[in-house]
Amino acid sequence: MRRFVALLLFSATLLATLAAGPRALAHSPYRVEVEGTTLDGTHLYLRDGQLMASAGPLAAALGLQVRWNDTHRRLDLSGQGHWAAFWLGSRTVYRDDVHYLAPAPTSPHDGLVYVPVWFTAQLFGYHVTWDGSVMRLTRKGGTGGAVSGDPLLHPNFVFPFPAGAKYEAYRDNYGEGRSWSPGGTVLRGHEGVDILAPKGTPLVAVADGTVVRVGWNEFGGWRLQIRPDVAPQYRIYYAHMNGYGANIYEGARVRAGQVIGYVGRTGYGPPGTEGDFPTHLHLGIYQADGSTINPYPYLKAWEGRPLVRLW
Structure with missing residues (x-):
C-alpha cells in the first residue's frame, strides 16, 4: 500500500512538473546550450559519465512534445519527424520502432524524470559537442549537422x-x-x-x-x-x-x-x-x-x- 501511494505521489508530481515552466534550482557546474540559448529550468548532473537533464525543459528547448504514460512508467517524446519512448529506471529506448541502449538509464531525480542529454538530442537530429562543462546542441543544417568553424570541416x-x-x-x-x-x-x-x-x-x-x-x-x-x-x-x-x-x-x-x-x-x-x-x-x-x-x-x-x- 505504501509503495502504491508513493507511486501515485511521484506520478502526480511528475505530471505537474513536466508541464511546469522554469524554476529556481541549485547551481550546477555544467551548462547546456541549444542553438546558442542556455537551457533553463533543470539541474544538470552527471550519471555514469553522462550529463543528465530534466526531460520537460530539455524537450521544450528541442522543440519536442512530451507525454508521461503512468501505466507503463514511460516517457514519450515526439517531434522533428521522430518519436522516442524512454522507460523509467531503464536504458532501453525505442525511436521509430528501432531499439537503442542509452548510455545511462532514464532516472527520477527531485521528483522529475531525467534523461541523458547528448543521447536524447542526437535521437532527434541534433549535432552535439561537449568540452567537459558546456554541452552545445545544434540542429542539423545544410551540412547535415556540422557547423561553421568545425575543425572536422x-x-x-x-x-x-x-x-x-x-x-x-x-x-x-x-x-x-x-x-x-x-x-x-x-x-x-x-x-x-x-x-x-x-x-x-x-x-x-x-x-x-x-x-x-x-x-x-x-x-x-x-x-x-x-x-x-x-x-x-x-x-x-x-x-x-x-x-x-x-x-x-x-x-x-x-x-x-x-x-x-x-x-x-x-x-x-x-x-x-x-x-x-x-x-x-x-x-x-x-x-x-x-x-x-x-x-x-x-x-x-x-x-x-x-x-x-x-x-
Whole structure:
C-alpha cells in the first residue's frame, strides 16, 4: 500500500512538473546550450559519465512534445519527424520502432524524470559537442549537422573511399542498437556509420595525421585510429578491415588520400574472426575522452568534395 501511494505521489508530481515552466534550482557546474540559448529550468548532473537533464525543459528547448504514460512508467517524446519512448529506471529506448541502449538509464531525480542529454538530442537530429562543462546542441543544417568553424570541416579532410571505388549508398545508423559482445548479447549503441562495399576495396586516410592505434579489436576486428593534424582532439576510427596498407603502424605518419587499408568483415570474436556481417567500412569519430560523435554529417560533407585519386 505504501509503495502504491508513493507511486501515485511521484506520478502526480511528475505530471505537474513536466508541464511546469522554469524554476529556481541549485547551481550546477555544467551548462547546456541549444542553438546558442542556455537551457533553463533543470539541474544538470552527471550519471555514469553522462550529463543528465530534466526531460520537460530539455524537450521544450528541442522543440519536442512530451507525454508521461503512468501505466507503463514511460516517457514519450515526439517531434522533428521522430518519436522516442524512454522507460523509467531503464536504458532501453525505442525511436521509430528501432531499439537503442542509452548510455545511462532514464532516472527520477527531485521528483522529475531525467534523461541523458547528448543521447536524447542526437535521437532527434541534433549535432552535439561537449568540452567537459558546456554541452552545445545544434540542429542539423545544410551540412547535415556540422557547423561553421568545425575543425572536422577543414579543407584537408577527404572521403574515406577514393575516386572510382564502389560503395553502396549509406544512411545515418549512428546510435542504432547493436547486441554482440565478448561475453554474450549486450545491447549497446552503434558508435559509427557503416558503408557497405566489396571486400578489398581500398580505404584512404581522411586527413593528414598520425596513426595512434592499429591491430585487432574484438568488436572492430582489424582496425586503426588516426589523429588528424588539423583536429587533434579527435580520432578517426576504421573497423572491420581485411588488411592494412603499406607502412601502417602505430606512430606512422599518413597523408590525406593515402591507402591505409581495405574493406573487410573482420571482428566480433578472437583474432581472425570474420564473416558475421556483410563487408563494410565502419567509420567512427571519437573525442579524446573516448566519447563519440555522429560521423554521418561529416561523411556527407567530405563526400561532396572531389574524391581523391590513388597515388
